[in-house]
Amino acid sequence: MILGIIGVLLIVVSIFMYQLAFKQNKDNHSKLKKEQKAALKQKSRTTRALAHSMLGVAVILVIVALFQTLGSKYDIGTLNYDTPIEVTTDKDYGGGHSEMPVVYEMKLPTSGTHSPHDLKFGFYEEKPPTEKLVHNLEHGDILIYYRPDASQEIIDSIKYLVHFKKAGAGVLSAPSTDIPEGKEVVVNAWTKTMELSKYDEKKIGAFIYQNINKGPEQIPANIRRGGGTM
Incomplete structure (x- = not known):
C-alpha cells in the first residue's frame, strides 16, 4: 500500500x-x-x-x-479460520499410474490408480476425467466438487478459493452429479473427504489450509507451476 x-x-x-x-x-x-x-x-x-x-x-x-x-x-494463512470441520479419513488405495479408465471403489475417490497426467488449478465448468483429478490429489491439491445447479453465490465463492496455493499445490473445482443427496459440496484431499449440507466458505477454507500440499508426492512450486502435466 x-x-x-x-x-x-x-x-x-x-x-x-x-x-x-x-x-x-x-x-x-x-x-x-x-x-x-x-x-x-x-x-x-x-x-x-x-x-x-x-x-x-x-x-x-x-x-x-x-x-x-x-x-x-490469496495468502493461504488467511484461510486459517477458527471453525470446526468434520473430515473423513478414507482408505488409501495407492497411487499407481495407468492410461486406461479406472473403476474406483468411491464415487468421488481420494486415492487410487490414476492417469499419469494431472490438471491445471482453477475452476472447471465441466467435470474432467476422474483419473486426472485423482492425480492432482496425489500432489497435495484440493478438489472442490459442486452441484451442476449450484447458485451463482456458491460459484463466485469457489472461483475465489481456487486462487489459493501453497508450494507446488493448488485448488481445483469441478461439477459432479455424484455428490450425495442432501449435500451441497464435497471437498477432497488425498485420502480426505469433507461433505457439507450447506455451503460454508470458512469451513472449506479451513479444509484447504489444513490439507493443502499434504499429498504423498509433493513437487516444488518452481517445477510445478499452476498444476498440469510437467
Missing part, C-alpha cells in the same frame, strides 16, 4: 517536471547570451532525464505494490 502511494506521488512529480522542462524549452531566449541559452538547454535536458528516472521508479513501485496486494489477497 505504502509503495503504491509513493509510486503515485512520484508519477505526479515526474509529470510536473516534464511540464517544467517543456516550459524551459518554450520560453523566449532571444535576449539571452549563447552561454545562457546553452545552460538553459542543459537544465531542460537534466530536468527531463530526472523526470524519466522518477517515472521509471514510480512504475516499478506501482507494479510491486499491485503484486503485493494480489499476493496478500
Whole structure:
C-alpha cells in the first residue's frame, strides 16, 4: 500500500517536471547570451532525464505494490479460520499410474490408480476425467466438487478459493452429479473427504489450509507451476 502511494506521488512529480522542462524549452531566449541559452538547454535536458528516472521508479513501485496486494489477497494463512470441520479419513488405495479408465471403489475417490497426467488449478465448468483429478490429489491439491445447479453465490465463492496455493499445490473445482443427496459440496484431499449440507466458505477454507500440499508426492512450486502435466 505504502509503495503504491509513493509510486503515485512520484508519477505526479515526474509529470510536473516534464511540464517544467517543456516550459524551459518554450520560453523566449532571444535576449539571452549563447552561454545562457546553452545552460538553459542543459537544465531542460537534466530536468527531463530526472523526470524519466522518477517515472521509471514510480512504475516499478506501482507494479510491486499491485503484486503485493494480489499476493496478500490469496495468502493461504488467511484461510486459517477458527471453525470446526468434520473430515473423513478414507482408505488409501495407492497411487499407481495407468492410461486406461479406472473403476474406483468411491464415487468421488481420494486415492487410487490414476492417469499419469494431472490438471491445471482453477475452476472447471465441466467435470474432467476422474483419473486426472485423482492425480492432482496425489500432489497435495484440493478438489472442490459442486452441484451442476449450484447458485451463482456458491460459484463466485469457489472461483475465489481456487486462487489459493501453497508450494507446488493448488485448488481445483469441478461439477459432479455424484455428490450425495442432501449435500451441497464435497471437498477432497488425498485420502480426505469433507461433505457439507450447506455451503460454508470458512469451513472449506479451513479444509484447504489444513490439507493443502499434504499429498504423498509433493513437487516444488518452481517445477510445478499452476498444476498440469510437467
